[in-house]
Amino acid sequence: MNISINGQKDSVNQESITVQELLKTKDVPDPDMVSVQLNGSILDRASFSTQQVKEGDEFEFLYFMGGGQ
Amino acid sequence: MIQISQQILDEIRTQALKEIPNEACGYLAGTIQGQLRRAVKRLPLTNVDASPEHFSFSPQEQFSAVKQAREEGLELISVYHSHPVTPARMSQEDIRLANDTSTIYLIYAVEHNDLKGFTIDREKKVSTHPVEVLNASE
Numbered sequence: 001m002n003i004s005i006n007g008q009k010d011s012v013n014q015e016s017i018t019v020q021e022l023l024k025t026k027d028v029p030d031p032d033m034v035s036v037q038l039n040g041s042i043l044d045r046a047s048f049s050t051q052q053v054k055e056g057d058e059f060e061f062l063y064f065m066g067g068g069q
Numbered sequence: 070m071i072q073i074s075q076q077i078l079d080e081i082r083t084q085a086l087k088e089i090p091n092e093a094c095g096y097l098a099g100t101i102q103g104q105l106r107r108a109v110k111r112l113p114l115t116n117v118d119a120s121p122e123h124f125s126f127s128p129q130e131q132f133s134a135v136k137q138a139r140e141e142g143l144e145l146i147s148v149y150h151s152h153p154v155t156p157a158r159m160s161q162e163d164i165r166l167a168n169d170t171s172t173i174y175l176i177y178a179v180e181h182n183d184l185k186g187f188t189i190d191r192e193k194k195v196s197t198h199p200v201e202v203l204n205a206s207e
Contacts, residue, residue: 007139029191033168035128042128060132063169066118066125068162069092069152 003057012053020048023061033064071147071173071186072201073097073108078184080111085151085179092116092124094150096131097175098138106146106173112137116150123162124150147186149175157185159195173198 001012005026012025019038023031036043037060043051077097085093095113099106112134116124138145148169152160157178159167167174167189174187186198 006135029170030168035131037132042132060135062128062131062135064125064128064166065094065131065148065169066123066166067150067160067174068120068123068166069155069160 001053001055003053003055003059005059006061017053018049019043019051019053019059022053022059023048028061030063035062035064036060037062070104070199070201071097071106071108071175072203074203075205077108077111078202081149081151081175081177081184082179082182084111084113085153085177088116088151089153089179090121091119092121092151092153093177094124094126094148096134096138096145097147097149098134098141098143099146101144101146108146109143110141111149112145121153145172147173147175149177151177151179153179156181157183159187159189164189164193164195167193175200 003010019036028034039058094116095111097108098110098112099108114126114130117127118125157176170190177184184200186200188196188198
């Protein structure tokens with residue numbers, strides 16, 4: 001299945017895979033701190049485990065950014 | 070090494086002063102050639118915490134910044150934020166919330182008029198990262 005991640009063409013071998021599994025498959029460190037945009041819309045974290053990846057999906061993964069003095 | 074222009078440094082300072090007493094934050098977009106990162110533009114983001122002691126990016130603005138940078142053929146090379154009072158060093162909170170080992174964290178200390186760069190690894194070990202400020206002619 002062909003997808004894109006952070007503007008780069010990518011693929012997954014599984015026919016059925018959730019976003020949560022995709023993060024794990026792509027070895028994204030600290031996935032709990034990652035925000036996901038799917039086809040231009042921010043994905044609610046609660047749906048990571050149910051949202052299925054589809055052919056042609058465009059993902060953006062970004063780390064939560066914060067801090068304090 | 071990360072190179073930033075005096076103009077971008079001035080912009081960070083102006084933003085930090087404008088947002089006093091709160092922390093200011095944003096991305097720097099630019100180019101990466103080997104170990105050298107060169108900032109081309111500043112992408113200010115909203116500190117959604119609106120706090121003198123904390124900052125958080127708005128995810129929506131983060132994704133917009135990525136898109137903007139990519140459309141201009143640039144990469145997000147650094148994350149910056151200000152410390153209105155304390156020195157330019159990674160605080161415990163900064164370290165706790167620093168999850169991106171691929172970026173350079175820039176901290177601008179307003180009272181000290183000081184900018185320093187840092188990287189962090191998966192074990193949360195912080196290293197200083199050299200910052201070079203370029204004059205307009207460079």
